Amino acid sequence: xxxxxxxxxxxxxMLGLSLIMQSAAPSVGDTIWVRRTIRVxxxxxxxxxxxxxxxxxxxxARARVVVIGDAAEISYPVVLWQPGRHTLELPGPLxxxxxxxxxxxxxxxxxxxxxxxxxxxxxxxALSPQPRAGLIQRRVVSSGPLVALWLATLVLLVPLHLxxxxxGKPTRAASHTLPPDALESRLARWADAGExxxxxxxxxxxLRAVLAARVPAAHAGLDTERVLAELAAARPEWPLGDLxxxxxxxxxxxxxxxxxxxxxxxxxxxAELRDRLLRDAA
Numbered sequence: 001x002x003x004x005x006x007x008x009x010x011x012x013x014m015l016g017l018s019l020i021m022q023s024a025a026p027s028v029g030d031t032i033w034v035r036r037t038i039r040v041x042x043x044x045x046x047x048x049x050x051x052x053x054x055x056x057x058x059x060x061a062r063a064r065v066v067v068i069g070d071a072a073e074i075s076y077p078v079v080l081w082q083p084g085r086h087t088l089e090l091p092g093p094l095x096x097x098x099x100x101x102x103x104x105x106x107x108x109x110x111x112x113x114x115x116x117x118x119x120x121x122x123x124x125x126a127l128s129p130q131p132r133a134g135l136i137q138r139r140v141v142s143s144g145p146l147v148a149l150w151l152a153t154l155v156l157l158v159p160l161h162l163x164x165x166x167x168g169k170p171t172r173a174a175s176h177t178l179p180p181d182a183l184e185s186r187l188a189r190w191a192d193a194g195e196x197x198x199x200x201x202x203x204x205x206x207l208r209a210v211l212a213a214r215v216p217a218a219h220a221g222l223d224t225e226r227v228l229a230e231l232a233a234a235r236p237e238w239p240l241g242d243l244x245x246x247x248x249x250x251x252x253x254x255x256x257x258x259x260x261x262x263x264x265x266x267x268x269x270x271a272e273l274r275d276r277l278l279r280d281a282a
Contacts, residue, residue: 026114028083029079032080033075034110035074035076036074039072040070044097046093047095047096048065051076053089055082056082057080057086057088064077072093080112082114086111086112087110088109089107092104092108196264199253200254202267203267203270203271204247204250204251211277215235217234224247228240249266250266
């Protein structure tokens with residue numbers, strides 16, 4: 001290894017260090033290429049040595065090796081984060097011989113001077129004192145904008161309020177309840193047309209409405225068995241047996257579980273029971 005290195009030093013045609021920079025004097029944060037060119041003996045291969053520089057030097061990427069003829073150029077991209085003069089220890093490259101031997105060149109010292117990117121600042125003693133700041137005048141607080149806003153609001157809202165009062169109270173919607181005779185005639189026409197389930201649904205709805213009016217706990221949201229339980233607790237004197245049989249029959253007719261011809265008869269029985277309950281309530 002010593003003989004190879006000695007031959008390289010003796011016969012080296014080009015050995016030097018140079019900096020490739022964007023300007024003549026690099027600044028903090030600039031990319032600086034540190035380059036070394038050596039002569040490569042015949043049959044040898046050049047490998048760049050690993051380099052881990054210390055702060056404030058930072059290696060940006062792996063070294064680049066370019067071989068031109070019998071010379072090799074090894075370049076390291078670095079950046080420095082502190083201005084001033086710095087000395088870098090550039091590692092020596094490795095030489096791989098044709099017989100598998102590995103030789104290395106000695107390190108080289110590189111001296112760099114990095115400028116600061118900040119402009120020069122004068123000393124504190126060179127700064128002239130500033131004159132005393134004047135008094136800050138307070139703004140005059142006025143209630144004029146608030147009064148103007150209230151006046152504009154009154155001008156807009158008072159006519160709107162008067163117009164709203166002139167509309168009067170809403171009228172009650174006209175009742176669409178049919179007289180008993182008209183309702184019986186309509187249900188009969190529905191039954192003749194084959195709408196037996198609709199007849200049973202109307203009769204059940206009217207009967208359940210009367211029951212809910214007399215016993216609020218038996219409202220329309222309950223099923224038939226729950227309604228009968230509430231009626232038994234609140235009105236034990238009512239004919240609960242007949243009422244339960246009628247409600248179940250109307251449920252069956254409404255869902256088509258019984259003969260269709262019974263719907264009109266169940267509707268008439270429901271009307272008689274409603275009239276009976278209304279008379280007892282009176």
